[in-house]
Amino acid sequence: MLRKRSEKGNAYIEFVLVASLFFVPAILGMVTVGISVLRNFQVNQVTRDVGHMMAKGVDFSQQANQNLVVNDLANGLSLQSNSGNVTGSSSGNGVLILSVFQSLTASCGCLNAGHTVVVERIVIGNNTLYTTQFGSPNSINSSGVVTNYTTDPSAIADNLSSVITIAPGGLAYMTEGDFSFTDLGVVGFITHLGAFNRAIF
Amino acid sequence: MHKVNSPKKHSRGIAIVLTTLTLTVTLPLVGLGFDVGTLYLIRSKLQAASDSAALAGARALSLGANSAAQSSNAVTVAQNFFSGNFPTGYWRSTGANSSVVVDSTSTPNYRTVTVNATAQAPLYFLRVLNQQYSTINVVSQAGRRDVMMMLVLDRSNSMNQIVAGTGLSACSIMVTDAQAFLNFFAPGRDQIGLVVFGSSTYVFPPTTTFTTPDSNGNTLASLIASISCYGDTSTAAAMNAAYGQIQAINSTTRENVVVLMTDGLPTSITADFVADHLVRNNDGSCNPTGPAVFGGGTINGNMFPGGSLGLLVTSQPSILNPDTVILPTGQGCHFWAPLGSYVNMGAVSQDIASLPTADYWGNATQGPYTSESPAYGTQANLNDVNDAQGAVYSAINAVDNQANVIRTNSTLKPYIYTIGLSGDGAVDQYPDPLLLMKMANDPKLAGIAGAGQTFYNQQIGQPQGLNVNAPDATQLAMAFDTIARQISIRLSQ
Numbered sequence: 154m155l156r157k158r159s160e161k162g163n164a165y166i167e168f169v170l171v172a173s174l175f176f177v178p179a180i181l182g183m184v185t186v187g188i189s190v191l192r193n194f195q196v197n198q199v200t201r202d203v204g205h206m207m208a209k210g211v212d213f214s215q216q217a218n219q220n221l222v223v224n225d226l227a228n229g230l231s232l233q234s235n236s237g238n239v240t241g242s243s244s245g246n247g248v249l250i251l252s253v254f255q256s257l258t259a260s261c262g263c264l265n266a267g268h269t270v271v272v273e274r275i276v277i278g279n280n281t282l283y284t285t286q287f288g289s290p291n292s293i294n295s296s297g298v299v300t301n302y303t304t305d306p307s308a309i310a311d312n313l314s315s316v317i318t319i320a321p322g323g324l325a326y327m328t329e330g331d332f333s334f335t336d337l338g339v340v341g342f343i344t345h346l347g348a349f350n351r352a353i354f
Numbered sequence: 355m356h357k358v359n360s361p362k363k364h365s366r367g368i369a370i371v372l373t374t375l376t377l378t379v380t381l382p383l384v385g386l387g388f389d390v391g392t393l394y395l396i397r398s399k400l401q402a403a404s405d406s407a408a409l410a411g412a413r414a415l416s417l418g419a420n421s422a423a424q425s426s427n428a429v430t431v432a433q434n435f436f437s438g439n440f441p442t443g444y445w446r447s448t449g450a451n452s453s454v455v456v457d458s459t460s461t462p463n464y465r466t467v468t469v470n471a472t473a474q475a476p477l478y479f480l481r482v483l484n485q486q487y488s489t490i491n492v493v494s495q496a497g498r499r500d501v502m503m504m505l506v507l508d509r510s511n512s513m514n515q516i517v518a519g520t521g522l523s524a525c526s527i528m529v530t531d532a533q534a535f536l537n538f539f540a541p542g543r544d545q546i547g548l549v550v551f552g553s554s555t556y557v558f559p560p561t562t563t564f565t566t567p568d569s570n571g572n573t574l575a576s577l578i579a580s581i582s583c584y585g586d587t588s589t590a591a592a593m594n595a596a597y598g599q600i601q602a603i604n605s606t607t608r609e610n611v612v613v614l615m616t617d618g619l620p621t622s623i624t625a626d627f628v629a630d631h632l633v634r635n636n637d638g639s640c641n642p643t644g645p646a647v648f649g650g651g652t653i654n655g656n657m658f659p660g661g662s663l664g665l666l667v668t669s670q671p672s673i674l675n676p677d678t679v680i681l682p683t684g685q686g687c688h689f690w691a692p693l694g695s696y697v698n699m700g701a702v703s704q705d706i707a708s709l710p711t712a713d714y715w716g717n718a719t720q721g722p723y724t725s726e727s728p729a730y731g732t733q734a735n736l737n738d739v740n741d742a743q744g745a746v747y748s749a750i751n752a753v754d755n756q757a758n759v760i761r762t763n764s765t766l767k768p769y770i771y772t773i774g775l776s777g778d779g780a781v782d783q784y785p786d787p788l789l790l791m792k793m794a795n796d797p798k799l800a801g802i803a804g805a806g807q808t809f810y811n812q813q814i815g816q817p818q819g820l821n822v823n824a825p826d827a828t829q830l831a832m833a834f835d836t837i838a839r840q841i842s843i844r845l846s847q
Contacts, residue, residue: 164368317438
């Protein structure tokens with residue numbers, strides 16, 4: 154009876170052992186990846202929505218509109234607001250880079266004629282996380298407008314053609330979002346989770 | 355022993371059975387989740403790409419010399435934007451493509467771009483149902499409304515100042531930039547007219563064929579090219595002339611827009627001084643007939659360069675001869691002061707008793723702007739006609755009220771966009787940003803404590819335009835571009 158009693162529940166113990174070694178890590182991993190996927194969706198949605206709004210005239214140099222993004226659209230992504238500027242900050246775990254590009258026609262008679270240039274740029278969030286490869290204008294005013302974009306070579310972003318072709322005289326509104334999920338991960342297995350997305354309108 | 359051993363034998367392998375049973379439930383669920391997640395991800399990206407393509411296509415309807423070329427450009431641009439937003443092989447999807455259709459006829463003055471996009475999303479676990487992939491289809495539509503736009507350009511004398519580092523006058527820079535501004539609009543669809551103003555106004559009625567020479571061989575660009583700069587700044591008269599054209603066209607299907615570019619404060623008002631019983635005419639010799647311009651003025655005691663003071667009776671000017679005025683001395687009036695001179699200012703009161711309470715078109719000259727703006731503080735003193743500053747204050751009120759009349763037309767709903775060019779003349783002659791923002795009903799008014807906030811609250815519900823400040827004429831092209839982009843955004847939705 155003693156032996157019989159001691160063997161009772163062995164199967165459950167074995168199952169628990171198997172579960173603890175296999176199922177629990179698997180479930181934790183799935184939960185982590187699941188949350189990460191959900192945040193990826195959110196990052197995609199944020200970049201898309203912000204790009205769409207910018208292309209429809211929303212002025213993100215306004216603090217109230219930046220707050221709308223930070224507090225609502227990007228809620229939970231640890232995107233920090235700028236406190237009244239268009240160049241970003243160094244805090245938070247995410248950044249949105251909003252750019253308007255224009256293909257200057259050859260007839261503009263300006264130094265940058267025939268080039269694609271950045272005409273507006275607004276950075277919301279942590280500007281140390283990501284640097285856009287499309288133009289690096291030297292001077293941007295408080296509304297996010299690049300000053301002297303018709304003549305300043307630093308405003309040229311011809312490499313935009315690697316992702317999209319703009320017709321001469323045409324415009325493109327681009328949002329790039331880069332987010333780091335520092336609170337997610339399974340020690341030793343899943344680290345450095347994050348998401349990047351680009352939307353062009 | 356049999357009884358003792360039996361449970362042990364039966365228990366053997368139970369964990370494997372339980373695990374297997376659990377896996378038979380969890381694996382399909384995980385698989386379903388993975389496949390559905392992939393489908394959702396691809397569909398979301400496809401929808402974003404399709405939306406982007408439609409909007410970019412609608413925006414591109416302004417590119418091209420005629421409607422056919424514009425439609426063709428819209429299709430090309432839409433497909434470019436679709437490809438740019440939906441990378442080949444995104445999450446192993448295949449067969450992504452978009453078809454773009456432009457409809458130019460179904461709705462008056464409105465063209466639509468419809469994008470129908472498809473992609474094949476791969477299935478992994480659901481292949482057990484004999485499905486290798488799932489076809490995703492999304493549809494997006496955007497449109498572009500045709501615009502009825504009056505371009506109002508200031509050609510006052512101050513525009514003749516040479517801009518440092520360019521060797522060019524602000525006037526000639528404005529000409530180049532205003533011509534380039536026209537490239538943002540669609541010939542054959544958009545209707546564009548021109549008002550050029552100094553002391554008087556020149557009007558070129560709006561036309562959809564603004565790139566085609568008219569019976570006189572003029573295009574809108576060639577007319578702009580022939581602008582030369584003289585005279586005062588009769589902004590209210592110019593805005594009234596632009597509004598008159600919008601009313602004459604009376605289109606409720608187009609987006610009605612006024613774009614004003616000015617380099618200074620309004621300095622003159624137009625009134626019928628005789629009809630308003632404002633002429634003293636002490637000696638019977640000063641009888642300016644019809645609407646006359648009381649021009650010139652000072653701020654802080656400085657007379658505007660080139661500003662004339664007194665009544666100017668305008669004739670119909672041409673684009674080449676902008677300010678054909680009959681000087682009041684020619685009509686027996688005393689008080690015209692030559693350039694830079696104060697010699698006859700004291701004689702103004704010999705001819706007119708006071709400035710009018712309203713200009714020729716009924717715009718009040720005593721408020722509300724000068725009484726609410728901290729920069730001006732008090733209402734214009736209409737009786738102090740010897741102090742031409744009164745003309746400036748009156749002119750500011752008149753143009754503010756004229757802009758209000760335009761914005762509050764609830765049928766035509768015109769939008770006003772303004773460009774203020776600073777850098778010409780002395781600082782106190784620069785355009786007033788607050789006034790231009792108020793005229794445009796720029797949403798940024800809300801962020802300006804005091805008068806800005808007050809103006810914003812007063813004008814809630816009225817069409818919101820935009821004011822752009824160009825610190826000097828070299829920034830004028832960018833100001834025009836910014837306005838053009840904003841109009842393009844408004845037209846393409």
